[in-house]
Amino acid sequence: MKFLILNGPNLNLLGLREPDIYGRQDYAALCSFIESAAEDAGVEAELFQSNHEGALVDRIQQALGVFDGIVINPAAYTHTSVAILDALKAVQIPAVEVHLSDVSKRESFRQISYAGLACCRTFMGLGFEGYRRAIFYLRDLLKGEESV
Numbered sequence: 193m194k195f196l197i198l199n200g201p202n203l204n205l206l207g208l209r210e211p212d213i214y215g216r217q218d219y220a221a222l223c224s225f226i227e228s229a230a231e232d233a234g235v236e237a238e239l240f241q242s243n244h245e246g247a248l249v250d251r252i253q254q255a256l257g258v259f260d261g262i263v264i265n266p267a268a269y270t271h272t273s274v275a276i277l278d279a280l281k282a283v284q285i286p287a288v289e290v291h292l293s294d295v296s297k298r299e300s301f302r303q304i305s306y307a308g309l310a311c312c313r314t315f316m317g318l319g320f321e322g323y324r325r326a327i328f329y330l331r332d333l334l335k336g337e338e339s340v
């Protein structure tokens with residue numbers, strides 16, 4: 193099973209960026225965490241981070257026929273990007289949304305998630321752990337589908 197793990201804008205600045213909200217660990221630490229979670233789950237993971245909406249859309253499109261699942265933290269594009277929502281809907285690859293912070297308890301402009309409309313589950317407010325939960329959730333979901 194092969195998962196694409198997408199991270200959106202400014203997540204490359206983890207550690208430096210608003211550490212009270214996003215923690216003190218950097219993006220490299222997040223990548224190591226995700227890689228070991230994928231290994232524990234027995235799935236292959238490819239990681240991609242971009243500050244550009246179109247680059248994220250391109251990766252979602254290119255995932256067709258290559259990846260079984262997508263874990264996505266679209267970061268700020270969560271709340272603005274119909275293009276990412278449409279790309280997820282177009283490829284129809286099972287996707288799970290992750291947010292490090294609990295966006296439900298933050299500003300009103302963070303209360304809409306466009307990408308979330310195309311995702312089967314959201315994990316938020318769990319820090320790095322959200323990615324682990326997303327990977328295991330997606331693995332179990334797809335295993336269930338395989339055995340039907």
Ligand code: DQA
Binds near residue numbers: 293
């Ligand atoms: C975020 C939450 C978003 O609202 C914000 O724009 C981010 C990160 C999170 O992981 O908590 O950049 O997606």
